Amino acid sequence: MPRQVTAFSNATVKRLRSLRDKKHRKSEGLFLAEGLRIIAEARDSGRLPDIIAFSPEGAKHPLAAEIIAASEAAGGEAIETTPDILSKMSGKDNPQMLLGAYRQPDTALERIDRSTAPLWIVAQALRDPGNIGTILRTGDAVGAGGLILIDDCADPFSVEAVRASMGALFTQQIATARWEEFLPWLRSGPGQLAGTSLKATHDYLEAEYKQPCFLLIGNEQQGLPAAYEAECDLLVKIPMAGRADSLNAAVAAAVMAFAIRASWR
Amino acid sequence: MPRQVTAFSNATVKRLRSLRDKKHRKSEGLFLAEGLRIIAEARDSGRLPDIIAFSPEGAKHPLAAEIIAASEAAGGEAIETTPDILSKMSGKDNPQMLLGAYRQPDTALERIDRSTAPLWIVAQALRDPGNIGTILRTGDAVGAGGLILIDDCADPFSVEAVRASMGALFTQQIATARWEEFLPWLRSGPGQLAGTSLKATHDYLEAEYKQPCFLLIGNEQQGLPAAYEAECDLLVKIPMAGRADSLNAAVAAAVMAFAIRASWR
Numbered sequence: 089m090p091r092q093v094t095a096f097s098n099a100t101v102k103r104l105r106s107l108r109d110k111k112h113r114k115s116e117g118l119f120l121a122e123g124l125r126i127i128a129e130a131r132d133s134g135r136l137p138d139i140i141a142f143s144p145e146g147a148k149h150p151l152a153a154e155i156i157a158a159s160e161a162a163g164g165e166a167i168e169t170t171p172d173i174l175s176k177m178s179g180k181d182n183p184q185m186l187l188g189a190y191r192q193p194d195t196a197l198e199r200i201d202r203s204t205a206p207l208w209i210v211a212q213a214l215r216d217p218g219n220i221g222t223i224l225r226t227g228d229a230v231g232a233g234g235l236i237l238i239d240d241c242a243d244p245f246s247v248e249a250v251r252a253s254m255g256a257l258f259t260q261q262i263a264t265a266r267w268e269e270f271l272p273w274l275r276s277g278p279g280q281l282a283g284t285s286l287k288a289t290h291d292y293l294e295a296e297y298k299q300p301c302f303l304l305i306g307n308e309q310q311g312l313p314a315a316y317e318a319e320c321d322l323l324v325k326i327p328m329a330g331r332a333d334s335l336n337a338a339v340a341a342a343v344m345a346f347a348i349r350a351s352w353r
Numbered sequence: 354m355p356r357q358v359t360a361f362s363n364a365t366v367k368r369l370r371s372l373r374d375k376k377h378r379k380s381e382g383l384f385l386a387e388g389l390r391i392i393a394e395a396r397d398s399g400r401l402p403d404i405i406a407f408s409p410e411g412a413k414h415p416l417a418a419e420i421i422a423a424s425e426a427a428g429g430e431a432i433e434t435t436p437d438i439l440s441k442m443s444g445k446d447n448p449q450m451l452l453g454a455y456r457q458p459d460t461a462l463e464r465i466d467r468s469t470a471p472l473w474i475v476a477q478a479l480r481d482p483g484n485i486g487t488i489l490r491t492g493d494a495v496g497a498g499g500l501i502l503i504d505d506c507a508d509p510f511s512v513e514a515v516r517a518s519m520g521a522l523f524t525q526q527i528a529t530a531r532w533e534e535f536l537p538w539l540r541s542g543p544g545q546l547a548g549t550s551l552k553a554t555h556d557y558l559e560a561e562y563k564q565p566c567f568l569l570i571g572n573e574q575q576g577l578p579a580a581y582e583a584e585c586d587l588l589v590k591i592p593m594a595g596r597a598d599s600l601n602a603a604v605a606a607a608v609m610a611f612a613i614r615a616s617w618r
Contacts, residue, residue: 129597132596222601222604225601226600226601229593229594229597230594254597259596293618329495330495331397331398332493332519332520335491335607336487336490336491336603338603339603342604342608343611346591350558353558
């Protein structure tokens with residue numbers, strides 16, 4: 089049976105609230121996901137929350153009730169609480185009626201099995217958690233295996249990234265690694281490292297992409313470091329028709345990923 | 354000569370600060386743009402700010418100094434102020450060293466000359482100003498003429514949208530209209546209205562896009578209303594390989610816009 093919690097000072101409320109901070113996500117090994125859509129996506133991918141919090145309104149939805157019951161049956165904690173407290177936990181003025189705390193998966197690079205997908209997205213030093221979530225969502229849509237985060241990226245388990253991923257966080261594999269770790273791992277098996285560059289001569293629509301393809305996306309401000317570009321097996325250019333010389337990082341990832349997929353049809 | 358301003362209570366500081374709110378942007382007819390990159394982009398597009406604020410550090414850059422001088426010569430107001438005050442005005446912890454207030458362009462639909470570009474992006478009820486700015490940036494990159502905002506969209510002149518546009522706000526035309534105004538305007542001249550739909554049978558890569566093409570993008574949560582889909586001359590499907598059935602709105606706009614452009618090569 090779910091406990092009823094109406095005090096902001098309740099320990100579980102405080103614990104869930106603390107997961108908005110990376111430090112606490114790390115020490116707890118948990119992260120937050122909000123809303124029935126994402127939480128149902130997680131369940132369909134075989135993931136139930138360790139802790140689930142919901143408003144009386146939220147528990148009325150049959151699918152929500154089912155997931156709450158399944159979470160408790162699996163040993164999870166369930167609390168029924170107020171919209172005000174849900175709002176405090178999620179940091180949103182209009183909170184979702186359902187909030188789950190999930191165990192963070194192991195993000196070791198060695199856990200990635202590159203043979204399971206033709207395309208992997210590799211992002212370097214992405215600062216915007218929204219971009220990371222959006223790239224995960226795009227990865228799901230193009231049939232990528234997952235996202236490998238290189239160097240100092242924003243936390244893929246932040247509330248903003250989970251929200252932008254629309255559930256793809258649960259379906260895409262995620263790894264984090266330094267470039268110095270990634271490169272030997274990449275070269276230990278098959279794989280084409282493909283990056284975009286203003287200096288490239290290959291048009292992105294005419295290049296030959298090979299499976300598994302590792303699509304390398306650079307930092308929002310600086311793009312890819314020259315040394316990283318130099319390691320690419322393929323550098324392509326997305327022609328720019330206007331005044332700007334770059335795209336938003338999540339847009340560049342999507343335009344490239346869809347072009348790569350189209351080239352394989 | 355720029356005035357030196359160090360008081361938060363200064364009238365110009367308060368006026369610039371107020372432009373973070375839509376209500377004041379509307380009554381003043383002004384909006385904020387931050388940072389040398391965007392302000393230089395504006396100047397290169399023939400736009401100078403009515404008011405420019407900068408830190409002593411910011412004015413050291415020769416290009417910044419040139420734009421400050423040009424703004425004053427054109428009758429604009431220039432104030433030298435502190436990073437703290439710049440931070441308060443932009444709402445950013447790490448403010449840019451340069452901030453300009455620009456006159457909002459007329460966004461009447463009648464001002465759009467469809468013959469000037471092969472592609473126009475039409476967005477319906479977009480709620481996220483970051484998506485609007487990102488779509489403007491993408492529009493610039495694909496050679497679109499501009500963005501037509503239908504129904505209740507976020508404000509394209511908000512600080513977040515301007516920031517995400519990376520200057521494309523100054524190079525892309527912007528119009529706002531109700532659907533009931535847009536449709537007769539569209540049908541008063543040549544133009545193919547193209548939308549994406551899960552129900553479509555045409556693959557987005559195999560459709561025939563005609564110039565001028567009006568690419569219609571739906572709201573982040575609901576997508577396009579059925580009645581709007583019904584008005585489309587062409588409905589296409591972006592195949593989804595994973596579990597999700599939709600893309601981020603700015604990503605969908607980019608994947609479609611680049612595919613349309615590629616089809617014309």
